[in-house]
Ligand SMILES: NC(=O)C1=CN([C@@H]2O[C@H](COP(=O)(O)OP(=O)(O)OC[C@H]3O[C@@H](n4cnc5c(N)ncnc54)[C@H](O)[C@@H]3O)[C@@H](O)[C@H]2O)C=CC1
């Protein structure tokens with residue numbers, strides 16, 4: 001059995017935990033869950049048939065014997081716990097991938113993973129096209145542009161919106177509110193464009209990957225359009241994401257992508273690049 005620990009018992013964590021016991025139970029077991037909100041962890045445990053331990057703090061999580069620790073919490077969680085998890089010889093799956101574009105965190109994590117013979121898993125998340133971009137990048141890419149279009153309320157709380165006091169409630173037609181490199185976009189919108197980070201890492205990096213964010217009051221899906229040009233030709237991928245059943249802000253596909261990543265880890269056959 002592959003032993004799992006989960007950090008973050010919100011929208012993605014809940015869907016993943018349920019899938020582990022309902023779909024992946026032959027190969028995986030969820031041993032421990034942790035959330036800075038103990039209430040969130042307790043509420044998740046009540047929804048499960050299995051009985052994972054609730055870690056009261058990160059130290060209690062870290063001492064558990066685990067094969068893979070799954071982060072579905074926040075960029076802060078990746079920055080605070082990532083190196084410790086790998087150093088304690090656990091593999092690490094990351095959903096808040098935006099954290100990896102800061103300073104040299106990704107390089108540091110990779111160095112520890114190499115030293116400790118561990119793996120880091122970065123699911124595609126709420127976008128399609130990462131498979132093709134990884135392959136296409138081998139021949140060289142010239143341009144990668146992500147255009148994210150969300151209902152205005154989905155951008156609430158983002159540092160960029162708060163610092164500039166952008167009044168989301170009074171946006172009556174689609175409006176581009178941000179344009180810049182992925183490296184900057186993930187800091188200004190930490191809970192909105194983690195997809196820009198996975199795209200950067202798969203493609204031409206955090207400085208060259210361009211990000212546009214549009215607040216659109218006329219849509220009810222989280223939309224991500226990726227345009228890529230390179231030696232392979234051109235690619236245009238559009239995802240129109242419905243939200244998770246219990247969380248209007250999180251795209252359901254992101255949680256499904258985490259489940260599929262686990263399935264791939266234990267699979268005899270892996271489809272796609
Ligand atoms: N890669 C992708 O495509 C996507 C990534 N995400 C990211 O995945 C993460 C999880 O997303 P959701 O489940 O929608 O969020 P959520 O807000 O529903 O749940 C996050 C949970 O993590 C907990 N948490 C936050 N910081 C923590 C810390 N330092 N230590 C322990 N627990 C902590 C919170 O209390 C909360 O219960 C977020 O960072 C989100 O931005 C979300 C959607 C798509």
Ligand SMILES: O=C([O-])CC(=O)C(=O)O
Pocket residue numbers: 125126190191192193194195196222223241249250251254
């Ligand atoms: O759920 C989405 O559509 C994407 C998202 O929030 C992220 O990448 O952080």
